Amino acid sequence: MGRDGPPDQPIVVAMIGVNGSGKTTTTAKLAWMLKQDGKKVTVAACDTFRAAAVEQLKSWATRLNLDIVASHTGADSAAVAFDAWQAAKSRGSDYLIVDTAGRLHTKGNLMEELAKIRRVLQKHDPAAPQHRWLVVDGSLGSNSIEQAKVFHKSFGLTGLVVTKLDGTSRGGAIVGIWRELKLPIYFVGLGEQPEDLQPFSIENYAKAVFGL
Numbered sequence: 374m375g376r377d378g379p380p381d382q383p384i385v386v387a388m389i390g391v392n393g394s395g396k397t398t399t400t401a402k403l404a405w406m407l408k409q410d411g412k413k414v415t416v417a418a419c420d421t422f423r424a425a426a427v428e429q430l431k432s433w434a435t436r437l438n439l440d441i442v443a444s445h446t447g448a449d450s451a452a453v454a455f456d457a458w459q460a461a462k463s464r465g466s467d468y469l470i471v472d473t474a475g476r477l478h479t480k481g482n483l484m485e486e487l488a489k490i491r492r493v494l495q496k497h498d499p500a501a502p503q504h505r506w507l508v509v510d511g512s513l514g515s516n517s518i519e520q521a522k523v524f525h526k527s528f529g530l531t532g533l534v535v536t537k538l539d540g541t542s543r544g545g546a547i548v549g550i551w552r553e554l555k556l557p558i559y560f561v562g563l564g565e566q567p568e569d570l571q572p573f574s575i576e577n578y579a580k581a582v583f584g585l
Contacts, residue, residue, distance in 0.1 A: 383415065383461040383469040385494055385502035388534075389487065389524055392475030394508045395536035395562055397426050400472040401433030402570035403534075403560070408439070412467040417457030418443035419450040419490060420474040430472055437567060440464060450474060450486060451493040458497045471502065484527045491528065505531045506559065509550070511538040521550045530554070535573075536562035 386403070388396045397420065404414040416439055420426035424446040434441040442457035454471055461469040471494075473487060494501040507530050509517045524530055533556050550556060558573040 381462070381465075382498055383458065383466045384504070385458065385469045385471060385498070386504040386506060387471045387473060387487075387490070387502040387528075388506055388508055389473055389528060389530070390475060390508035391510075391520055394475065394510045396420070396475060396508045397429050397472050398433070398565075399508050399534055399536060399560075399562060399570060400470050401430060401437060401439065402562070402567050404439050404468075404470050405437045405567040406570060407468055408437070413440075413465055414468045414470060415440040415442060415457060415461035415464060415466040417441075417454055417469060417471045419453045419457070419471050421446055421448045421450045421453060422474040426472070426474070440466065451489045454490045455493045455496070458494055458501070462497070484523075487528050503531075505529060506534050507532075507556075508534045508536060511535045511561070518549045518553055521554060521556070525554050525556070530556055532556055533558045534560045534562070534570075538563055 388400050390396050400416055404416050407414045416430060416434060418427045418430045418441060421444060427443050427446060431441060431443060433439065442453065442460050444453045450473065457471065458469055471490065473490065474483065491502065505528055507521055507524050509521065533550065535558060538561050560570050561573050563569045563571060
């Protein structure tokens with residue numbers, strides 16, 4: 374997650390995926406991890422479609438003392454992203470993490486909303502979002518591969534975060550996603566606590582999935 378661009382502008386990480394994959398929780402955990410590493414982070418509550426998502430991220434932000442930019446339910450998610458980038462820059466944030474609405478990869482209007490968020494961010498910084506990560510539920514199996522292919526085609530993914538590996542020995546679908554798309558796996562979610570988001574380790578993954 375190195376810096377790519379002017380040092381006075383935030384690196385933008387967009388969290389993408391279907392409903393229930395754990396994007397909002399992962400957004401908060403990632404922000405906390407970066408903060409523990411001495412980075413200044415702003416989170417953007419761009420899942421304005423689901424009222425609970427905004428409140429959930431606000432709750433995490435309060436709990437972990439995170440800077441957050443949010444609006445009301447039904448607000449234009451791209452407008453929230455636009456404002457969040459400005460706020461992140463004015464606050465001197467190293468990172469802006471954007472929590473987007475969960476969407477089925479088959480819904481064209483929601484996929485277009487993602488593209489709009491990207492266009493708006495690029496008005497501030499042509500390179501944004503520098504990271505576009507698909508958050509994958511590790512228990513879903515092979516259905517994740519088709520999801521990833523569609524999101525990658527529409528949004529140009531740069532990596533994966535695999536969640537919910539704590540309660541399952543599955544998660545083998547991410548091998549298939551890597552073979553199809555050659556996307557790196559950056560983090561895995563192993564539980565509910567902030568520290569349960571951990572950098573991906575091929576050794577630990579092999580032990581969890583294959584019992585090695």
